[in-house]
Amino acid sequence: MGSVSIDLSLSNIWKNWYKFRQGKRKTKELEHFQYFLEENLRQLHFDLNSGQYQHGGYRKFIVEDTKRREISVADIRDRIVHRLLYEYLTEIYDKTFIYDVWSCRKNKGLVGAIERAQNFLKKYSKYYVWRTDIKKFFDNIDHQILMKILSLKIINLEATYLLKEIIRFVKHIIKPQAYLRYGDDFIIISDNLNKLKLTREEVKKFLVENLRLEINAQNDIIVKAKWGLKFLGVKIFPKGKTLNKRNWQRTRARLNLRNISSYSGLVRKYSAEKRIKEFNWIILDKLSEEIR
Numbered sequence: 665m666g667s668v669s670i671d672l673s674l675s676n677i678w679k680n681w682y683k684f685r686q687g688k689r690k691t692k693e694l695e696h697f698q699y700f701l702e703e704n705l706r707q708l709h710f711d712l713n714s715g716q717y718q719h720g721g722y723r724k725f726i727v728e729d730t731k732r733r734e735i736s737v738a739d740i741r742d743r744i745v746h747r748l749l750y751e752y753l754t755e756i757y758d759k760t761f762i763y764d765v766w767s768c769r770k771n772k773g774l775v776g777a778i779e780r781a782q783n784f785l786k787k788y789s790k791y792y793v794w795r796t797d798i799k800k801f802f803d804n805i806d807h808q809i810l811m812k813i814l815s816l817k818i819i820n821l822e823a824t825y826l827l828k829e830i831i832r833f834v835k836h837i838i839k840p841q842a843y844l845r846y847g848d849d850f851i852i853i854s855d856n857l858n859k860l861k862l863t864r865e866e867v868k869k870f871l872v873e874n875l876r877l878e879i880n881a882q883n884d885i886i887v888k889a890k891w892g893l894k895f896l897g898v899k900i901f902p903k904g905k906t907l908n909k910r911n912w913q914r915t916r917a918r919l920n921l922r923n924i925s926s927y928s929g930l931v932r933k934y935s936a937e938k939r940i941k942e943f944n945w946i947i948l949d950k951l952s953e954e955i956r
Contacts, residue, residue, distance in 0.1 A: 851895060
């Protein structure tokens with residue numbers, strides 16, 4: 665498990681290149697890397713195994729899809745290394761996660777998390793829900809704490825992954841009726857409003873003192889489950905779900921011939937008939953533009 669070294673063989677680097685490449689759209693950077701693919705992967709193999717590998721910088725750009733966000737992207741070579749690390753760490757950590765952790769896991773994912781959240785609202789419709797996320801989670805991760813947790817787990821099998829700390833705290837110390845996490849977004853359900861408010865304060869304190877992270881104040885709400893809530897881009901109610909306005913606008917802006925099937929599933933599953941018809945017309949417009 666954690667005592668097994670990461671596989672840095674050339675064959676495994678090739679395997680992770682293909683996993684990284686899957687589903688990526690064509691860019692000049694990708695085409696250039698592929699043109700010299702064998703040379704690039706052999707050089708990466710040499711650098712990793714000789715201790716000469718150094719991570720490059722990040723390319724930053726601004727995206728505005730209903731809100732302004734700064735995106736940071738590493739070079740392709742570094743992203744292959746990210747994939748190597750992801751596969752290695754998943755083998756170690758996935759089996760340690762509780763069932764209701766839904767992001768970046770086999771047979772889980774966004775749709776499954778949304779369905780599970782709705783089941784909770786339906787089952788606990790008379791209870792209260794605290795919905796929140798971590799403030800700029802990836803920007804604010806304390807690297808020293810992260811490396812300490814990772815090193816303990818990989819060497820001694822004694823620690824847990826970063827947010828597994830809060831999972832353990834919530835699941836085994838606070839013990840709510842239900843708890844679900846997707847990335848840094850999570851919900852906690854309780855039958856007692858005052859107890860849930862106390863839980864919120866305890867979790868906030870735990871995050872600050874142990875992980876140096878903060879709750880995002882803009883997404884920090886407690887509501888009755890029967891009222892429904894916005895979670896993971898969808899308005900979820902005990903008896904139904906709809907795609908929220910922000911994600912509908914994002915879908916319209918990003919839709920192209922390469923991602924139609926992905927967005928089509930999301931829209932058809934979580935939209936009313938009128939919006940589905942509008943989506944179909946947008947697809948026809950895209951097809952018409954391509955034919956021209």
